[in-house]
Amino acid sequence: MNFTRRRILAASGASALAIPASRAFAQKAEFTYKYANNLPVSHPMNIRAKEMADAIRAETQGRVDIQLYPNNQLGSDTDMLSQLRSGGIEFFTLSGLILSTLVPSASISGIGFAFNDYASVWKAMDGELGAFIRGQIAKANLVVMDKIWDNGFRQITSSSKPIATPEDMKGLKIRVPVSPLWTSMFKALDASPASINFAEVYSALQTRIVDGQENPLAIIATAKLYEVQKYCSLSNHMWDGFWFLANKRSWDKLPQDLQAIVAKNINAAGMKERADVAELNANLQKELAAKGLAFNQPDPTAFRAQLRKAGFYSEWKSKYGDEAWALLERGAGKLA
Template identity: 75%
Template sequence: MSFSRRALLKASVASTALGGLGAPLVARAQAAEFAYKFANNLPDSHPLNARAKEMSDAIRSESQGRFDLQIFPNNQLGSDTDMLSQIRSGGVEFFTLSGLILATLVPAASINGIGFAFADYPTVWKAMDGDLGAYVRGQITKANLVVMDKIWDNGFRQTTSSTRPINTPEDFKGFKIRVPVSPLWTSMFKAFDASPASINFSEVYSALQTRIVEGQENPLALISTAKLYEVQKYCSLTNHMWDGFWFLANRRAWEKLPEDLRTIVAKNINAAALKERGDTEKLNATVREELTGKGLVFNAPVAAPFREKLRSAGFYAEWKGKYGDQAWELLEKSVGKLS
């Protein structure tokens, strides 16, 4: 399966979603023994939703029509906060959510976002498919949610700027950068002596355009789809954070399924997650080429000095205290010594 920026930008979200709610879907749901909703915040053409459609078809086929997974992309059923409430109450049965946002309910879930912890994808998957991921899933389970074994990929976050490339930690000094409303982001950029400003994503383009902030940080695919290259000149491949989506289920809905259906559903969800990881990595590589064509100037800083700056500023020690020794030891087991 191949993805491109053209596919990601297709204005098919509304039409696909609305069309999917028509008579065929209603009839299919009525025929199924179990018809469950899967909500997410990504465009219909994003690799996650493309693989979810494959997954839904495979589950329906393998269950001989007993289980129908209905996909609701692009925040159709509400914001992340709304859907987190719905997955807990049973308003939706399945939901994919960033660990950095899930941390409002499960604090340990944001540990994968620790600054400059992961050098590359093999290190990410070693941790998240290994003991660290198992620990986080255990914490999610304690919050009375069911979570699938494999985390889906959202990608590494990069830094863009209208004024200068970021080559060293010193380049962040005084740098006015937009960050999401999150203590982890604010803490990290303050450790670099930057000036982080918490701004809703819907306002990022105008904030960059009017120079309220000089820069922002996001995965390349989002930098492209939001057309931030129009108001930014440089893109520094800082890879300063990695984030993924946990595939969550409402516990009561999950336990209502017979064991054989649980096995079929979980197997196909986890298999789709592995395929989506490869799709997303390839998509970001393609998007980089296209952004270069749009005039964005790329550079690739070395991570070690940034890690050392965070260490000397007490960032790692602070967050080790917040997550606790056990979680931190599992992180360092995969990525090496941080604090």
Template identity: 70%
Template sequence: MTITRRSLMIGAAAVPLVATIRHAGAQSAEFNYKYANNLPISHPMNVRAQEAVDKIREETSGRVAIQIFPSNQLGADTDMLSQVRSGGVEFFTLSPLILSTLVPNASISGIGFAFPSYDQVWPAMDGDLGAYVRAEIEKANLVVMDKIWDNGFRQITSSAGPIETAESLKGMKIRVPVSPLWTSMFTAFESAPASINFAEVYSALQTGIVDGQENPLAIISTAKLYEVQKFCSITNHMWDGFWFLANKAAWEAMPEDVRAIVAKNLDEAAVNERADVADLNATLKEELVSNGMEINEPDAASFREKLKDAGFYAEWKGKYGDEAWAILEKAVGTTLG
């Protein structure tokens, strides 16, 4: 399946009907579970999740019915994290950086300018670094799938002007997700970071509460942030993904063979979603320009140097610990800081 801008928009328009059809009769299932996330229904994550949900229902002979609640329908990220812990929702996808409010070392994969490209990301997250983070998550009494979904390399948008160097960020009012790592990084840049849940980002940009924000291109596009932002700078300042989390009691309520079917399909969907995001990223710059954005591609050197000089890397190495930091540096193939 190929995800295109056109299919994204068709998917968004069709969701009320699709949801009604696909979840009709869900009450007859043995396990009726909810999956919540913060992305538009048209984002590749929700498209692939719906495919997985359909396959799970088929392969479990109707025993497992999962209903998708996109776009923060069940609350902001921090609310939904509480809900998946308490059992209010059974499944939830969340950035490891926001998850770090509960599992501090989960955010290590988001260290600024750590990953040069996807050539380092997937071997790391499917290998030792991902295994380390999953073990940390499980200590918090959550179940996590093996494969992390892609959110993408994050870029900075602004209403004030392009970001050319680290100096461009000085004094900028920028929205960041609710996570200590983001706040720390943009404080090191001498910006004025404001932690705002994603559900409120569009209005915060529209009303000028903040000058800009940072997100992967797919989110900038599907959330239509180009309507309230003029400039997009391809900084690639951090890579971000989504761990697929499950409430432990709800997960263990399913028999082992059923759990295996659910996990297999969710992990397969994650790998397919990664390819979708890669395909989208190849075309989104042109589409954002067609929607009125101006795009520039600054060099990363001044940004990394600024973080190093501000003590950002040294601070976070101390917070994560030597063991975790060594796993990260081995994965990214460079010495940070």
């Protein structure tokens, strides 16, 4: 699947309502479950999730019907996490950085400037670090799938100036997700972070409540943030992924054979989405530059040194604990 500009534009014209599913089976499904997320319908996550839901419906002979609700239709991230825990929705994909409000160790994969490339990310997240985090999520009474979906490396955009050195961050009003790790990192870089839910990011940039934000290129494109930003610094300052979560009571109602089918298809879709995001990001710099974004590529070494000097790494090592930090450094290299 080629995630080019044409693909994004075609998908972005889709219905703002729940993504419709094909109805090849006449009988009513035994299990009709809602899957919600915060991303635009045109994002690879929702395109692959639609395929996933169709495959699950076919393989279970119509017994399991997963209905998609993209683009914050069912509320903010914090709203949807509450709904997932109460059973109002059955499935939800959430960044580990935001899940950390419930499962503190879930944000460790997003430590600033930890991972240099995807090879080190997948080594950690498909290996010991990912297994450790999934164990902590399970303790919070949620079911989590084996394969984390990709949100990509995050980049900094601004309406006022390019970010080339840590000094350029000083006083920058930047939107960050509602997560302590982000706030802590940008404060350590002397910026002025403001926690704002994703659904409100475009308007916050448009009205200059904040001057900048940070997200992967795929989200900058699909959410059209280039319309309200001038500069994009390819900082790769954090890697971010989405854990595919399920309400435990709803999951336990599925017979084991159906659980196996659902989990297999979710994990397979997640692997395809990883490839899609990598391909999309490879194409997007040129396309976003054509839309007016000016790109630069800062050296991460100075930013890492600033975080070390500000005590960021030592502070978070003490919060996560020696075991989790050792697993992070086994995949990412020495930080603190």
